[in-house]
Amino acid sequence: MRFTIKREELLKGLSVASRAVTSKVPQPIFLNLKLDLNEAGLFITGSNNEYTIKTRIPFKNENGEEIIRNYKEGSTLLQCKYIVEMVRKMEGDEVTLEVLDSTIATISDDKSDYHLNCIRSEEYPDIDLDVSGVTFDLKTPEFSQLVEQTAFAASTKEQRPILTAINLEASGGVLTATATDSARMARKTIENLNPDIEFVANIPARTMVEIQRLSEGASNISISVTDKKALFEFKDTIVHTRLVAGDYPNTKNIVPKTTNYTLHVNAAELLKAIDRANVLASERENAVDLSMSEEAVNVSSSSVQTGSASEKVEPFKFEGEELKISFNSTFVSQAVNAVGGEDVTFRFVGDMKPFVVENDSDPSIIQVVTPVRPF
Amino acid sequence: MRFTIKREELLKGLSVASRAVTSKVPQPIFLNLKLDLNEAGLFITGSNNEYTIKTRIPFKNENGEEIIRNYKEGSTLLQCKYIVEMVRKMEGDEVTLEVLDSTIATISDDKSDYHLNCIRSEEYPDIDLDVSGVTFDLKTPEFSQLVEQTAFAASTKEQRPILTAINLEASGGVLTATATDSARMARKTIENLNPDIEFVANIPARTMVEIQRLSEGASNISISVTDKKALFEFKDTIVHTRLVAGDYPNTKNIVPKTTNYTLHVNAAELLKAIDRANVLASERENAVDLSMSEEAVNVSSSSVQTGSASEKVEPFKFEGEELKISFNSTFVSQAVNAVGGEDVTFRFVGDMKPFVVENDSDPSIIQVVTPVRPF
Numbered sequence: 001m002r003f004t005i006k007r008e009e010l011l012k013g014l015s016v017a018s019r020a021v022t023s024k025v026p027q028p029i030f031l032n033l034k035l036d037l038n039e040a041g042l043f044i045t046g047s048n049n050e051y052t053i054k055t056r057i058p059f060k061n062e063n064g065e066e067i068i069r070n071y072k073e074g075s076t077l078l079q080c081k082y083i084v085e086m087v088r089k090m091e092g093d094e095v096t097l098e099v100l101d102s103t104i105a106t107i108s109d110d111k112s113d114y115h116l117n118c119i120r121s122e123e124y125p126d127i128d129l130d131v132s133g134v135t136f137d138l139k140t141p142e143f144s145q146l147v148e149q150t151a152f153a154a155s156t157k158e159q160r161p162i163l164t165a166i167n168l169e170a171s172g173g174v175l176t177a178t179a180t181d182s183a184r185m186a187r188k189t190i191e192n193l194n195p196d197i198e199f200v201a202n203i204p205a206r207t208m209v210e211i212q213r214l215s216e217g218a219s220n221i222s223i224s225v226t227d228k229k230a231l232f233e234f235k236d237t238i239v240h241t242r243l244v245a246g247d248y249p250n251t252k253n254i255v256p257k258t259t260n261y262t263l264h265v266n267a268a269e270l271l272k273a274i275d276r277a278n279v280l281a282s283e284r285e286n287a288v289d290l291s292m293s294e295e296a297v298n299v300s301s302s303s304v305q306t307g308s309a310s311e312k313v314e315p316f317k318f319e320g321e322e323l324k325i326s327f328n329s330t331f332v333s334q335a336v337n338a339v340g341g342e343d344v345t346f347r348f349v350g351d352m353k354p355f356v357v358e359n360d361s362d363p364s365i366i367q368v369v370t371p372v373r374p375f
Numbered sequence: 376m377r378f379t380i381k382r383e384e385l386l387k388g389l390s391v392a393s394r395a396v397t398s399k400v401p402q403p404i405f406l407n408l409k410l411d412l413n414e415a416g417l418f419i420t421g422s423n424n425e426y427t428i429k430t431r432i433p434f435k436n437e438n439g440e441e442i443i444r445n446y447k448e449g450s451t452l453l454q455c456k457y458i459v460e461m462v463r464k465m466e467g468d469e470v471t472l473e474v475l476d477s478t479i480a481t482i483s484d485d486k487s488d489y490h491l492n493c494i495r496s497e498e499y500p501d502i503d504l505d506v507s508g509v510t511f512d513l514k515t516p517e518f519s520q521l522v523e524q525t526a527f528a529a530s531t532k533e534q535r536p537i538l539t540a541i542n543l544e545a546s547g548g549v550l551t552a553t554a555t556d557s558a559r560m561a562r563k564t565i566e567n568l569n570p571d572i573e574f575v576a577n578i579p580a581r582t583m584v585e586i587q588r589l590s591e592g593a594s595n596i597s598i599s600v601t602d603k604k605a606l607f608e609f610k611d612t613i614v615h616t617r618l619v620a621g622d623y624p625n626t627k628n629i630v631p632k633t634t635n636y637t638l639h640v641n642a643a644e645l646l647k648a649i650d651r652a653n654v655l656a657s658e659r660e661n662a663v664d665l666s667m668s669e670e671a672v673n674v675s676s677s678s679v680q681t682g683s684a685s686e687k688v689e690p691f692k693f694e695g696e697e698l699k700i701s702f703n704s705t706f707v708s709q710a711v712n713a714v715g716g717e718d719v720t721f722r723f724v725g726d727m728k729p730f731v732v733e734n735d736s737d738p739s740i741i742q743v744v745t746p747v748r749p750f
Contacts, residue, residue: 079681082682090651091647104682110687111648111686112686113684113686115677115683115684116655116681116682117682273486276464276465279461279464302490306491306492307479307491307492309487309489309490310487311486311487312485
């Protein structure tokens, strides 16, 4: 294999694929990137076994300008951290990469001449990147919002792996994304899906976040799901992810059906008040108290060792008896941010019952948070 | 004690003093800031016992506008991390601080109302901030350059505490700053000092870096030195630092007197070449090789496991026989950056002898680096 390539384009491709090469990989082979030059272009693949990114650099760009020239087809494995670092630091407009005898590659321009040990590409695990199963398209901003509004609510702990996933379910023309760490839940729906599309898939939330970042700037994202894998394709890149095994917990009945208290409040003012009260909440695991009556809304926190904080929140509208509820400040702040909107609506059943955070002007997103015991 | 104060001014004062409140303090009392309001203004003191920062907020600013109003003199100790965080997150133009009964302070504005446990100021250690000993002034840019050109060469390891200091010596109208970690040395001289000023002081390098940051924007810095402490005064702030005990090693003869090889080279090109060769030098403790002849200058590195790098450096001028020398890339890059200038001059005695890095147009700064064994 050999080719001369625009350095900026190579760097872009390497950077995309290298995002799958995480610090913890199950086998050392995943510390490599696979470079594969064939009649369709240069393909760069990176993987951590959980998810895999394959991106293509075409021979010519959209304007017909040459990106890759003077090439010979072939493939190799190069240690990710070195090749990315080299190409980033080189200065030439073009760099030339050549595999000398399947164990050494040279990467060079006018000033620099690197020899980098490499491995035969046959050593790389086989990853099935063929599109199969149910396939549908989403606009990228729609997909991006779905991830932003739900992923944070998934668990980051590995004790119950299924909770580290976003549960995606398509049925009756509606795509529903659900994430929960068992103390709070986020649910987003996208309507007007083709009603023939039906599937359930549990996709690692952190992979969804990666895909969201990678797909920035693309207009569409094509999603294919089988019972083993999901593929996300956008522009010149395809991401393969394994599904999380196991059944997702039944979250259908988590959203409370009754409402005994309703609070409408300015979202930005509430977030700032929570943030300030939280300064003194570190000793009680970021628990802050929200006290509501028709006269006033207060966010507070207190600790014997350090002191107390009390914050007025205005403007607001509260319906119901007086209520005081304690919650994890991070959970509520993330929920308020996720529902978006200038004002946010809380619906409470009682001081120890899960409550709803929503945005009256966007019924597609709902957040449920379980209170904590007051201290 | 009570006062109402412009929040921005209070925050500035708290931020300055809190820089001395480091994560590791010898006693918990140093986790507090001391606030002291008297007829001269509000004084805020922070310390980690090694160095102490005391800053003043005056009652009125330079334009005669009121900063502090409605006050009652007094003092208290407040937990640094909480008071800084509170005042940073509050929103009012003014905040009011009041010590209720020597154990609780209230910090409040229109929206927020904090109660913070506090401690009587008498509990705070006594730190002698009185000016005494030898005193002289430096322009802040001069002081800043002195620190930037030397501090990085001091040791960061505590095995030989004396090497963590910058050795300041005034004699015969010259101020000399020396730093060495025993593998390299940086020396800077400032001339035209009052010849009556004579002293030797070993000041912790990291404290010097802190003072440099804090004094940004001040025009002058006044330095007083006794055999126990040094004081640095600028604008409304005074920094006290303990000296490092012990004798500084004799560095007079470290600068080699003979030169067998001289290399003049473009500094930016050399730095970039070292940076690129260093990509493959991690297995050999960042050692890179510099090969010089009248025909070519090359920076290279190699490792059995990963590969090799070779970099041409141009333009250059080399005088002497062919020479190859190995060095720690960080040491040489820092030395080249420190001497400044578009071109940099290296003077070598031999491949295993300490060599000089200097700037022909600025004889006030000299760097010496010991080579490493070639691999």
